[in-house]
Amino acid sequence: MSHPIPRRRRNLMRVAVSLACAGIMAFSGLPQLTGQAEAARRPPSPGKPCDQKFGTSGTPAAPGSQPWETDGSVRPAIDWDSYGYDNPRESFDGLTLPDDPQERDAFLKKIGRNYRKYKEDDPRRVYARYNLNQRSGKRKAPSFDAYLRNDYIGTYGNNRRGDAFHRKLVNDLGLHGPEWLCEVEIDVKDPDTGKVYRRRLDAVNHKTGEFVEAKAGGQHDDKQNAATRALMKDPKYKNYRMRYVFGDEQSKETNSLMNKFRQEFGRNNLGQRRLTTYEHRALGLPQYQRTKYSRVDTNLAPPGRYSYAGGAAKIVDGSPPTREIAKRENAYVRSLDPGGNRGRGPGGVDFTSLELKYVGRPVKGKGIDYAFSARKNPDPDGNPSFGGKAKAKLISDSFFTWLALTPDKFWVNLNPDQPDRIMDSKFASTDAGRVLLEADLQMKHDFFKAMDPGTDLGKRFWAQLPRVDGRPCFTTIRNWIEPKPAKVREQDGGIYILDAPLRLKSVEQDFTTQPGGGEAACHPTKAQRDQAQAVINRMIVPAVEKTVNTAPQYADLRRVYTSRVAAEWIRIQDAKTPTDYHSIINSNDVKRWPLRAPNQKWDKNELFQRYRKIYLNGEFKYNVDTDQGVMVYIVGGVDFSKAPKRNITELRFQAQHRNLPRTTKNSVKAMTNDADDPSMLYLGGTTDTSTTPPSPKPTPTKPTPAPSGSTGHPTTPAPTPSGSHTPSQPPATPPTSDDGDKGGGLADTGAQVLTVAAIAAALLAAGVALVWFRRRRAPGS
Known part of the structure; x- marks a missing residue:
């Protein structure tokens, strides 16, 4: 015989079931809402005037004066600049895990998966989130380093990079005044399929009939393609024009899609293309506080004097060692950023062409700036590059070999x-x-x-x-x-090769x-x-x-030859005034x-x-x-x-490489496009240790922070970086001739003719x- 369940108990059961369902939804996420369901869940947002959205003001650009009026246009190279965006998680980019599998598993097991119990500035929070990631399916990271760079740091920063680029466009392109609305949502019904979509747009101007889609990188958002097509088919917007604005060169896939859209959307009643693309080239620079957990850069750095990782080290260190690993990581990266805000990663750099192209003024105690160049990989998604770390290490090791050995x-x-x-x-x-x-x-x-x-x-x-x-x-x-x-x-104390x-x-x-x-x-x-x-x-x-x-x-x-050119120039500078490399030369x-x-x-x-x-x-x-x-x-x-020797005059340098000084300077912070050659990239760094990571302070919690300047995990001391020496093993004092000449020579230097000898x-x-x-x-x- 069944017994009736008391009302109070029945109510408690209903609450429990509801909470359980809510918990499942919170953990796994809502199913994708498309069609009628998405449109019905809440009213679409009409957006806000862009001035209000970003707290900016300015004179609205005159209709028809925007650079996107010319389809396929690119911002003039002389105007390329940079902008900052906050990503505090960059300060953890030097974390690693133990190499030994058993030690690594024990370490992660001790950390657990409850990241909320660790504070934001505690590296254990990073490891706990990685543990949680490894339980996932589709977005499971192939390695801890891939998770750290691309998800924990990258995903967190992509949206902020996108917002910062959006704000920059409002200012740069004059999207001011009451007609320009930002973060607008429009519900549209596809007349062919009957499905209802909600299209989110970065900016809309109903007076001029313009939609704007802003992407900080060079990729599009595949998830919005169906909604974009429905929007452009809607009779209400038959004369509107869609403006895609990218902050970087468009990827191969994106360029192909844009061409399809051009054909599909056709022209409006004025004969204008209803889809245009414009590349507003600008370099996004993450802003964060460097700490003892930040990655360091050993390239060209005198042993024991390692600086924070810049544009070269972050990209080079993230380069997988093999093609197979590169493809797995690339698929993972693409799954993390469907919105198109990610920048060009290691897979987009042709490391087979990596060479040292710039060395800055060698000031003792301040180190030098440097820059590599490399060709762009034309197919980073289909055939991502790999092996960058080995190429950079060869360049750096060769640089020191040319310094340390006597020319004989x-x-x-x-x-x-x-x-x-x-x-x-x-x-x-x-x-x-x-x-x-x-x-x-x-x-x-x-x-x-x-x-x-x-x-x-x-x-x-x-x-x-x-x-x-x-x-x-x-x-x-x-x-x-x-x-x-x-x-x-x-020029300016440095040398451009x-x-x-x-x-x-x-x-x-x-x-x-x-x-x-x-x-x-x-x-x-x-x-x-x-x-x-x-x-x-x-x-x-x-x-x-x-x-x-x-x-x-x-x-x-x-690669080895260009390193020799740079090393010989350092020799000449050191003969004039001792540099950080003085004890290495001719040792x-x-x-x-x-x-x-x-x-x-x-x-x-x-x-x-x-x-x-x-x-x-x-x-x-x-x-x-x-x-x-x-x-x-x-x-x-x-x-x-x-x-x-053949001198390169200032006039010729300005004519052929007018943007190179700016490109080189920006590359020290982040990888950047060569404004003088669209097929090339520059990746730089610095050996300046004036902002060396602080020494770790005692902490009552475990694990213990990694040693200053290391890239190790918190519980295991990091190995001495390649190409380094310990204080107990100083290099020998270099022999010097009576006239101070340390041998060797250099090629031409340009307007200021060095005694450029034998590169x-x-x-x-x-x-x-x-x-x-x-x-x-x-x-x-």
Whole structure:
């Protein structure tokens, strides 16, 4: 027999069920409201005058005078500027977790998931929120670092960046007066589907018939596409115009969508396009208080003097090590910001082109500003970039290698006659030395590959060689790489490395060691040798030189060379007045900048044996217009020589790079577009330690804060940053000649001509000899 439930108890049960439902809704979020349901939940907002919304005032822009009137227009580069937005969570960007999985799991378990019990300035709140994130499904972060950068910091800052950009547009574009309304909502019904949508608009002017959609980045909001189409189909707004305004270059996907919208929306009764795009280029700079939990920057920083991370370190450190990880992180990032306010991230930077392009005034105790350049990745969503950290580390390590070693050690040598003279042992312990020796071997390979008679160039080359006994003939030659006149500009105490091209040289040279497996194919006369060398210089050398200056296999060589240019300039400045690098220069101590993974076990002798095998056995066999094949071998080496100089005048610098000083200055704070070259980006930083993170103070709570200037997690001391030294291991005092010269030289500096000497940096001066031999073809071969 059933018993009736008392009324009071029934009421309590109803309340409990209601609260439970509310709890579920609060935890999981409301289901997506679209169509009739969204329109019915509350009246749409009519918005507020933009002046009131943002507390601004100004003269309204005259109708038709806005820059968006010209579809596809971009703000003039001379006007590009920056704006700030608050993101206090940036102060935690240096947090990490223990590397050991068991230690990491125990640490996170102890923190728990209840982040509310920790204060905003407590790093445990960050870890607790990460724990909560790992319980989610679709938005689960692939790693703690990805969560920290993109969700905890990034998502929090994106809306603030968007609001700040919106406010900037109101001021910059004169969206003042009672006609301009901001944060407007409009309910519209799609006449084709019958669905009702609510379209939120950043600004509306009903008098001029304009809708404005502002995006601080270069992406659109996919979730608003259906509502946008419904709005533009509504007969009530048939003559209105939609203005998309972006703060950065439009992404590939966004540009494609805008083109579709142009076709769909057509023109109004005045023949005007109903959709226009305008890029109001401006750099958003996060404002926050740096603390002991903030990320530090070790690039180009004298050991132990690390500054806060700037535009380079934040992007470079966020670059995943592999393509697969990059794609996973990119999908995660896109899920976090459907609104299009995120800026270009690591996936949008082509790190294969990363080079050092600027070094500022080296003031002792104040460090230097610096800037990298890199090409933009044209498809960051479909093919995000990766590996930036390794490229930046190579640049920084090479910079210190060129400072620490005396110039007499800057050579490598692949020569079959000198197996005991490959390179200096200390130079061989660095990545800069490794890059030079590997580039020398690569050049040998590319040189004789360019002679392949199966190509148009190779076919023409063999046809123009002098012939001996009816066969094309040339003798052994020596090739090396050296600098072309480098273009640099010294200005305001710093140096801009504008161009540092490399040149390939080739001359005849005989070698004692003979490759095995054949007799010499020909014995040309002196005149025939000269004729053959002229053909090589005219046809093969330019092709290989272009490869050295542009091909990806020489990208590390070009990186190492520009580092040498910068380091030599620092040497010159230090000779005038001691800098923060004084104790490093000519110390011959490179222990802090060793071979890095995955090349930590690299061996110069192993590479020499690979070269020797090619020399003795050959690598390519070419069949030319004779009955015999031709085998090509290479020998050679590397050394440094003085670089020619060519001054870049102030007038030329202003004409060709007028925006570069501003671009460089902004890049120290955040990655920025190169205003002089739309295909390039600048990523900068500083070694200025005048605002070093404060030392951690004792705290009764656990975990203990990370050491000052570290990027470790609170309970585990952070490892010494790469390229650093401890106070107990100071570098040796550099030897100095009587005249104060520390050796080396630099290329041209521009209007203020330095004694610019040899940026002979990574400039492979070393010989490559080509020896070709006739081999008798076996029957049937």
